[in-house]
Amino acid sequence: MTTSREKKQEIIDAFHFRHATKSFDSSKKIADSDFDFILETGRLSPSSVGYEPWKFLVVQSPELRAKLKEVSSGARGQLDTASHFVVILAHKNARYDSDYVYNIHKNVKQIPEEMIQDILPRYKAFQDDSQNLFESERSLFDWASKQTYIALANMMTSAAQIGIDSCPIEGYLPNAVNNILADEGIVDTDTWNVSVMAAFGYRETEPAREKTRQPLNDIVKWV
Numbered sequence: 001m002t003t004s005r006e007k008k009q010e011i012i013d014a015f016h017f018r019h020a021t022k023s024f025d026s027s028k029k030i031a032d033s034d035f036d037f038i039l040e041t042g043r044l045s046p047s048s049v050g051y052e053p054w055k056f057l058v059v060q061s062p063e064l065r066a067k068l069k070e071v072s073s074g075a076r077g078q079l080d081t082a083s084h085f086v087v088i089l090a091h092k093n094a095r096y097d098s099d100y101v102y103n104i105h106k107n108v109k110q111i112p113e114e115m116i117q118d119i120l121p122r123y124k125a126f127q128d129d130s131q132n133l134f135e136s137e138r139s140l141f142d143w144a145s146k147q148t149y150i151a152l153a154n155m156m157t158s159a160a161q162i163g164i165d166s167c168p169i170e171g172y173l174p175n176a177v178n179n180i181l182a183d184e185g186i187v188d189t190d191t192w193n194v195s196v197m198a199a200f201g202y203r204e205t206e207p208a209r210e211k212t213r214q215p216l217n218d219i220v221k222w223v
Contacts, residue, residue, distance in 0.1 A: 010161065011161070014157060014160040014161040015157070015160065016211060017160050017163070018156060018157070018159075018160035018165070018166065019165070019203075019207045019211065020167045020168065021078070021165040021166065021167045021199070021201070021203050021204075022077045022078065022167065023077040023078070023080075023081050023204045023205075024078065024081040024082050024083065024165065024199070024201030024202055024203065024204055025081070025201065025202045025203065025204045026080070026081040026083075026201075028083065028201065028202040029083045029201075030083040030084055030164060030200060030201065030202075034162060034164060035058075035083075035084055035200070037158065037162070038155050038158055038159050038164070038200065039056060039058075039155070041154045041155055041157075041158040042054075042056055042151040042152070042154060042155045043056075043151075044154075045150050045151040045154045046150060047147040047150065047151075048143070048146075048147055049123060049126065050104070050109065051091075051094045051100075051101060051104055051144075051147070052104065052108070052147075053090055053091035053094040053100075053144035053147050053148070054088060054089065054090060054091070054144075054147060054148045054151055054195070055088070055089040055192055056086055056087075056088055056089075056151075057086065057087040057088070057089060057181070057186065057187065058084060058085070058086055059085045059086070059087055060084070060085070064180075064184065064186075065079045065080075065085060066079075067180050067184075068087075068172070068177060068180060071172060071173045071176035071177055071180070072169070072171060072172035072173070072177065072197070073171050073172070074169050074170060074171015074172060075169045075171060075172060075197055075199065078167055078169065078199035079199070081201065081204065082167075082199035082200060082201045083200060083201035083202065084199070084200040084201065085197070085198075085199050085200075086155075086197065086198045086199075086200070087177070087181070087194055087197050088148045088151065088152060088194070088195050088196050088197065088198065089148075089187065089192040089193065089194060089195060090141060090144040090145040090147070090148050090192070090193060090194075090195035091141075091144045091191065091192060092137060092140065092141045092144070092190070092191055092192065092193055093137070093140055093191070094140060094143075094144050095127065095133075095134075095140060096120055096123035096124045096126075096127050097120065097124070100191075101123075102116070105119075127143075131143060141193060144195070145195040145196070148195040148196060149195075149196065152168055152196055152198055155198065156168065156198065159200055164200055164201070164202065165200070165201055165202055165203045166198055166199060166200045166201075167198065167199045168196060168197070168198050169196065169197035169198060169199065170196060170197075172194070172197060174193065174194055177194045178193050178194055181194070
């Protein structure tokens with residue numbers, strides 16, 4: 001039986017193993033069961049007030065990857081070589097009183113109707129007074145986008161724990177990516193927009209140098 005100490009070491013080893021892989025071994029493919037596991041850790045990730053304002057678009061089409069490559073300078077090596085490439089979308093209008101949020105309350109959380117109506121004022125106060133999310137449509141999207149990064153991190157960490165490499169990607173033109181997805185009829189960009197991308201696969205070469213990070217004492221302050 002794995003001890004707590006052994007489990008902690010396994011997790012730390014995975015963090016040391018993980019690096020931003022720029023080019024993958026295109027001859028190696030992730031098993032379906034392994035990628036289902038990675039996606040499941042994204043699905044089970046926490047989100048603010050449980051709104052889950054994300055979708056995971058797994059792009060395996062070579063034609064679509066080629067189109068994305070033209071507007072994604074930070075993903076050119078990964079789009080050509082990754083076993084799996086994911087565009088993570090964020091909801092543009094996860095307001096407390098939106099149809100999307102009502103569906104989460106009613107059909108996902110299965111909250112009774114009278115309770116939904118009772119809790120809405122509290123969620124309104126949270127989004128408006130605490131987070132200032134009603135200042136603009138961009139504020140709501142940025143808030144949703146922050147949630148997607150929680151799922152992204154969990155997916156990359158879970159991948160590393162089973163020996164699969166990954167790379168988070170922000171080097172793309174958002175409007176151009178959204179237009180491509182809309183033109184292809186894949187995404188309703190009135191509702192969803194690209195938040196971040198991620199590539200998964202098996203490294204082609206080992207990292208050129210060891211992982212570097214600031215010392216713990218430089219980034220942590222106990223008060």
